[in-house]
Amino acid sequence: MAQKNIxxxxxxxxxxxxxxxxxxxxLATKEISGVASLNPYGFSKFKLWFSKNHHYGLKIxxxxxxxxxxxxxxxxxxxxxxxxxxxxxxENVKSSIESMTDFKVDNxxxxxxxxxxxxxxxxxxxx
Numbered sequence: 001m002a003q004k005n006i007x008x009x010x011x012x013x014x015x016x017x018x019x020x021x022x023x024x025x026x027l028a029t030k031e032i033s034g035v036a037s038l039n040p041y042g043f044s045k046f047k048l049w050f051s052k053n054h055h056y057g058l059k060i061x062x063x064x065x066x067x068x069x070x071x072x073x074x075x076x077x078x079x080x081x082x083x084x085x086x087x088x089x090x091e092n093v094k095s096s097i098e099s100m101t102d103f104k105v106d107n108x109x110x111x112x113x114x115x116x117x118x119x120x121x122x123x124x125x126x127x
Contacts, residue, residue: 014102016101016103018060020101021060021068021097021101021103022058022060024093024096024097024100024101025058025060025070025072025093025096025097026038026056026057026058027096028089028092028093028095028096028097029057029058029072029074029089029092029093031092032085032088032089032092033080034076034077034080034081034084034085034088035074035075035076035077035085035089036074036075036076036077036114036116037057037074037075037116038056038057038058038072038073038074038075039057039073039074039075039113039114040056040057040073041073041113057072057073057074058070058071058072058073059071059073063106066102066103066104067103067104067105067106068097068103068104068105068106069105069106069107069108069109070093070097070105070107070108070109071108071109071111072089072093072108072109072110072111073111073113074089074110074111074112074113075112075113075114075115075116076112076114076115076116077115077116077118078115078116078117078118082112085112086110086112089108089110090108090110093105093108094108
């Protein structure tokens with residue numbers, strides 16, 4: 001069964017499946033210009049198969065019932081400032097999580113694993 005995180009308050013409780021946060025983070029990351037793709041190769045195959053915290057190109061750790069730490073693994077398009085892209089990913093992921101859910105984000109770590117060159121003749125090359 002998929003893990004659910006339950007947030008309780010005086011009015012009741014709300015539960016989120018892990019895939020909800022994964023979708024929010026993935027979409028918020030891909031919205032940023034300069035991000036070519038999420039990169040799943042930051043993890044070993046063992047972690048991807050057996051760990052519930054790891055997903056395609058991202059990792060979510062629950063600090064407590066209302067706080068999370070996020071790691072995002074991306075490829076950046078050539079010609080964009082890596083620092084600028086990473087900062088905008090952090091800001092967009094944080095605002096998306098905190099506006100769509102009741103979670104508070106403690107840290108967002110952006111790991112740039114590759115640079116993507118777009119060659120119109122031969123296609124895309126990742127280095």
